[in-house]
Amino acid sequence: MSKFLNEFKEFALRGNVLDLAVGVIIGGAFQGVVNSLVQDIISPIIGLFANKDFSNLVMTAGGVELKYGSFITALINFIIMAFVIFLIVKSMNKLATLGKNPEVAVTEECTTKVCPYCCSEISINATRCPNCTSEL
Structure with a gap:
């Protein structure tokens, strides 16, 4: 008890x-x-x-x-x-919420780009396209 x-x-x-x-x-x-x-x-x-x-x-x-x-x-x-x-x-x-900082939207970093010759998606650090072998 x-x-x-x-x-x-x-x-x-x-x-x-x-x-x-x-x-x-x-x-x-x-x-x-x-x-x-x-x-x-x-x-x-x-x-x-x-x-x-x-x-x-x-x-x-x-x-x-x-x-x-x-x-x-x-x-x-x-x-x-x-x-x-x-x-x-x-x-x-x-x-x-008066004293708090507004939340900053998290933006995703781009890790790829599009090859201007064959339009395939490649790494942003690439200097040559692995699909069409063009120099970028």
Whole structure:
């Protein structure tokens, strides 16, 4: 049992797990900001043009209420969160490569040339073509 607890302790105290925990906490706080943005700013602005409030959209069928307006709001929240996360990851990748030198393309050196008389491929250091015996 102590071996199991030691393995769990080693796993839990890794840097990646702690980074993940911090990311989840920050993501939860950020979700509150995005929810407020959508519900308090974006939905009312869309409501001005469409004369609708998404949160009040409900379909009743057989005594069951389907709140598809809440689903639309959640979908908008997801799209905004995904876009912001995309921008953050893209900027972090750009920052990570900021100090590095761009990779130089590796060019292959030519080791052969074409004989102007017989058009066969020969060594670049050849002074006479081995196929037609012409001097180069």
